[in-house]
Amino acid sequence: MSLPLLLASSSVYRKQLLEKLQLPFICASPDIDESILPSEQPSDYVQRLAIEKAKALKMEYPHHIIIGSDQCAVLEVNGQQQILGKPHTVENAIQQLSQASGQHVTFLTGLCVYNSDNQQCHSLVEPFSVHFRTLTRPQIERYIEQEMPLDCAGSFKSEGLGIRLFSALEGRDPNTLIGLPLIALIDLLEQQDIQVL
Numbered sequence: 001m002s003l004p005l006l007l008a009s010s011s012v013y014r015k016q017l018l019e020k021l022q023l024p025f026i027c028a029s030p031d032i033d034e035s036i037l038p039s040e041q042p043s044d045y046v047q048r049l050a051i052e053k054a055k056a057l058k059m060e061y062p063h064h065i066i067i068g069s070d071q072c073a074v075l076e077v078n079g080q081q082q083i084l085g086k087p088h089t090v091e092n093a094i095q096q097l098s099q100a101s102g103q104h105v106t107f108l109t110g111l112c113v114y115n116s117d118n119q120q121c122h123s124l125v126e127p128f129s130v131h132f133r134t135l136t137r138p139q140i141e142r143y144i145e146q147e148m149p150l151d152c153a154g155s156f157k158s159e160g161l162g163i164r165l166f167s168a169l170e171g172r173d174p175n176t177l178i179g180l181p182l183i184a185l186i187d188l189l190e191q192q193d194i195q196v197l
Contacts, residue, residue: 002194003117006064008053013159014069017180021196030056030068042083043125046070046110051123054114061116065192068112071179073154075105084154093144093155094137097165102134105154109176113188122188126181128171130158135165 005025007018015027030053036045054068073084077099084105087093107130112123147161156162158169158177173183186196 002192003063003065003115005194006057006061006066008057008066008068011179013178014180017175017178017182018067018185020175020182021186023194023196025067028057028060030054032056034070036083042072042074042081043108043110045083046072046108047112047123047125048110050110050112051114051121054112054121058114058116058119063117064115065189065194066112066114066116067185068114069109069180071107071109071153073105073107075099075103086153087150087155089150090144093150094140096155097132097135097140097143098137100132100135100154101140103132105130105132107154107177109179109181111181111184111188113185113192115192120192122191124184124188126171126173126176126184128173128176128181129169130154130166130177131168131170132165133167 005023007025007027008030010029032052034049049070050068054066057066075082075084084096087096107128109126114121147157149155149157156165173181175182
């Protein structure tokens with residue numbers, strides 16, 4: 001019999017995504033420092049946080065398969081990669097979407113499946129790219145007023161009205177944009193002998 005599943009997240013979006021797999025699981029919120037390290041690359045950053053989130057709960061849940069995930073949006077500005085986190089305020093959301101207007105933004109989602117019973121750890125980074133339409137300030141303000149995406153990296157909800165902001169999407173799993181790449185997660189769960197089908 002496989003170990004019980006634990007989602008190391010307080011995100012309602014990740015919880016809703018994991019429910020799609022129709023596997024029983026519980027949720028717990030990990031308490032970690034999410035600061036980026038000096039010179040840390042975005043992909044290293046999200047992978048490290050996904051692993052740290054999963055391992056942060058290993059003492060409380062010593063016989064579980066723990067899923068950790070973290071995400072950031074990366075915009076290239078003048079040849080430099082800039083991480084777009086959660087805006088938290090309307091002003092920051094306007095600034096983020098203004099920067100992204102007409103640009104290509106890559107979402108990187110770190111994913112970790114950690115077996116707290118035998119300490120096996122599997123992790124990866126799943127990319128997904130978004131091409132933004134050229135947006136006017138009134139369009140950006142109207143979108144933010146309608147959806148209030150202040151708790152979403154990059155200032156949009158792709159599963160909602162955010163789809164109006166895009167000209168194209170690229171990637172193998174659109175769930176990645178919402179914060180939990182289910183196709184990759186199924187692969188990692190199978191490595192822990194958890195059969196989804």
